[in-house]
Amino acid sequence: MPEKINLLEKFGQFDGVWEPRIAAHYNDHEVRIARAEGEFPWHSHPDNDELFLVLEGELVIDFRDQSQRLSPGEMLIVPKGVEHRTRTENGQAKVVIIDPKDTPNTGNADTAFTAVEV
Numbered sequence: 001m002p003e004k005i006n007l008l009e010k011f012g013q014f015d016g017v018w019e020p021r022i023a024a025h026y027n028d029h030e031v032r033i034a035r036a037e038g039e040f041p042w043h044s045h046p047d048n049d050e051l052f053l054v055l056e057g058e059l060v061i062d063f064r065d066q067s068q069r070l071s072p073g074e075m076l077i078v079p080k081g082v083e084h085r086t087r088t089e090n091g092q093a094k095v096v097i098i099d100p101k102d103t104p105n106t107g108n109a110d111t112a113f114t115a116v117e118v
Contacts, residue, residue: 007033007055011094013118020097020105021118032097032115034105039087043108048100050078052086057093061086 010023010033018040020032036059052059053075061068061076062085068076078084086095097105105113 007096008094010118011035017092018105019113020115022115023096023118025101028101029098030101030103030115032099032105033118034095034097035092036086036088036095037092040085042083042085044081044083045078045099045103046081048080048103050103051096051098052076052078053096053098055094055096057088057091059086059088059093059095 005024007023010021014021015035017035017037020034022030023033024031036057042062052061052070054070054072056072058072059070061070061078064083070076099105104111105115
């Protein structure tokens with residue numbers, strides 16, 4: 001029988017920002033949660049799209065020609081190969097990120113934070 005997952009309880013298991021944690025797996029994807037605060041570096045993912053869903057706070061996703069502001073309950077999918085950065089302007093945001101399994105959060109395995117299970 002499948003078990004429900006409480007994402008807000010999972011957020012209570014860590015404090016770091018920009019350090020995604022794996023909350024669940026489905027097919028060949030990872031449902032990651034992350035605390036966002038300040039600014040994450042510019043990067044892209046050459047082989048896959050990236051989904052961002054905001055649970056709490058506000059997340060800004062910058063592209064080279066525009067920005068999108070996400071509030072709780074809003075999501076955005078960044079197409080593969082599109083350079084972007086995420087940031088917050090007013091405190092911390094709690095974000096769900098869905099990526100294919102083992103996708104480096106910086107787009108580069110050498111500079112990525114290795115997501116761990118919570």
